[in-house]
Amino acid sequence: MNETHHLRRMTTIWVILSIAADLLGWFVLGPHMPPGRMTETAYHDQIDFNILLMVALPVVIGVWVYMGYAITVWSAKRAPDPVGGDAARGNTRTQVLWISITSVMTLAAAAFGTWALVVDHGSGGGEGPNPIWAPSGAAQAETAAFSPNSGWTPGQALPVQVIGQQWKFTYRYPTFGGFETSQLILPDNATIVFNVTSLDVIHSFWAYQLGVKADANPQVNDVAYTETKQLGSFMVRCSELCGIWHGAMYNSGQVVTPAAFQSWAQQTEAANAANTKLLPPFAWTYVPDANGANGGYYPDGKATPYSSVEVYGSKNPAS
């Protein structure tokens, strides 16, 4: 069998399997791929994943088909003696083609990833304190965060602060008086501005179905955006090792109708008012010390500050 026949056979098998795998991947698996379609960022992340999958499947199948063919056809029991010499040591056309194809694919993947990152405003990933790709309304939301009574109306972006600490996430709603709760309730059809920080070690806020992941660093405000599109509950997990109970650091949140959200937020603000007074004022980050995060409600029963010497006497705990 001459060279052309080998390549033609392999190519035929490869094309058939690749088309089948891609069709299966796009139409059967694709719509169910994580993180789902609950938000705009999740939807884009899913499309991004599926497009990479469409490219990856033919690559993997190509190498496997080639290897399978080689193992079957060119085994020592069957194959004629190979030919050595210069022709077997390299082939300029093959080498140039290989390098060109892999280079084009690689550059295309990088360009596509960058495009997806920019148009989707960071794709739900943590963009640090000064995001450069922000959705419209995000800036106003950040300003509104310091107007504790500004509330939220449909069409506005909603700022939510995520505070990680060993070993739970809590959420502050700065436009609703800055109340803090362990429930994460979000309105549907709204841009959400997550401001993620930590009080102790590094955590990572991973709202799986929302397509949002941002590290919670102490003294850093890591901002991530998303836009809710579907009602329902979603899972929140810590995805950065944060100590012994890292595995237990999870809860769930809910996307509800705008009206239900407003009702919940107002009720919670009222119910938590007494506690909210004792919290440190809303800030992008908090510096915990012996007095707590910028002061607060601590063991001596007073608000802030308290004297650790008064409380503990000479056995002053380390600050």
Added chain:
Amino acid sequence: MTISAERPVATSGGATTTTERVSWTQRPGIWSQHLGTAIVGAIVGYLLGHWLGNAIASSYPYIQNSGQNVIAVTLGEIFGVAGWLLGIGALNYPLAKMAGRQPGKEVDVQGWSKYFRYSTNHKTVGLQYVVGVLLFLFTGGLLAMAIRTELLNPTTHYFSADTYIKIVSEHGTVMMMMATSIVVGPLGNYLVPLMIGSRRMAFPRIEAFSFWVFTAGYMVIFSALPLGGFPTGWTGYAPLQTQAGPGMIGYLFGFAVIGMGMMAAGFNMAVTIINYRAPGMTWSRVPILVWSLLATSALLTLATPTLFAAGVFGLLDKTAQTAFYVNEHGGSAYLWQNLFWFFGHPEVYIMALPGFGIVGEILPVFTRKPLFAYKVGAAGMIGVALLSFFVWQHHLYQSGINPDMRPLFMLTTELISIPTGFIYLVGMGTLYKAKIRFEIPMLFALALYFNFLIGGVTGVFLSDVPVNVTVHGGFFVLSHFHYTIMGGLLFAFMGGLYYWLPKMTGRMLNKKIGLWHFWTMFVFFNLTFFPMFIIGLLGQPRRVFTYAKNLQGLNDFSSVSAFLLGFSFLIFAFNMVYSLWINPQKAPANPWDSRGLEWQTANPVPSYNFERIPVVLSDPYRYSEPGAPAVADLGDAGLVHAAPQD
């Protein structure tokens, strides 16, 4: 070249012919320096350091609630390692020189006791490393079994959360430490001089030092367990690191110690390859494994100092109250992440490149074809090594640092798949119209191409920032790097052992048991780790002791497969014992019909490898080429055509 002038006159059949004082490390009998004195040195050193720490800082920086004085623990570890090195004799030469005395004569010890001594013979060090890395591998593997046991059930726990996270951390760190040296140490030290036509490594004492400091690192990292363990995983992120108890000292100092060994090994390897090539061993004739080890050595030498510095900064934060990683006092937790990954990503390629080199050696022998696109392969390895210094922040996509740099790191990370692809070009090209012999080394080489493809392609998913949002920090990334490191490097290492152990030990490994080993390892490796991609995509983060109930089926499948994967290593261990001791079969001088220069020496390899430095006439891959030039002129042994022509 004047290498022959470097042959010491002191040896002739192992006996000294001069009356010069022989170094304590090479004196016969128990009254000398050996593993026993090293252990005594380590214990005495630890106790002395611990006492000194308590004496000089008796009440100052006790770690809260630990009952341990951090200064005492740190000094104990430092003095313990110093005692270990002093006990084995690593410091004899420099100390004698510093004292103005003539160091003891170093001779080549014969007999089995040489494996327990500070030997400067590269073949002894290579075999010492084989045992050393297997010890690392098996202890790390036992910890992996513990992890998979815990993950059998999301609600019934076999370990406490505290114990579990310490097991996870210890497993990751031990395996990473092992993987940095698994090829450079055993195969690199043993084979490089033979492959390039040298009688020795450039710096034999540094070579021996790298092994004994590697073993010291093993003890330091395991000393973390009795000190309470550490909860940070192998990445050791601050502030969790700052918060952790005295076990963290074991991690920080352990990496610093292992780092010293890595730097020493890499530096020695690079100098040897550059300067000790035989006449005629031009760069276009250097075996592909040597190219891969040169690229790896560059990474070991240039990236590891960052790890060492990072570890020392961490130790200073814990002991001298500096604030390198303490935000509140002006430091930055990001500093650790940057330093760690600036080392950590080149390290990933330290753990990939040698595997590519091994399969590059194996393929031509078992296909009877020249290595396809050899120069492209060598360029690919150098390209990977260079690019690996420019990708580290892809570990920090979601960290909030430098978000505007993400497109750049996405580009550099994806660019690295171009030179990595060269390795596939080499492999697939060599398979073309070949005559494949399915011996055990070849099976492992083919398995690398199968496994690493999955690892490499999933790496492209991880490098894409939008997709990274979902897959970062979960089981997807865990599976990805197990596919590259275990599926790539470890499979290549196993292939390398089956291929070269006949040269190293003079014994063939049993093929039938080898087939059982290969197939169980290959099948259960894939059955263990492939489901983890799905587990990760379904939302399970890494390093958790509990997970969503609906993921139990997949986790159980993975765990049971992992136990069987562990069993495959027992088959390998049995094969080693059976083939080397129970039923040893003498290996032919060149059992695979290889043209490699390393196969042209006598079996067992003489103390100085080559009676006369060979003159290399051709590259080692000219299989199936009628009239191919001889590989080398070995002097009295004549021209070596090596393998019979097919």
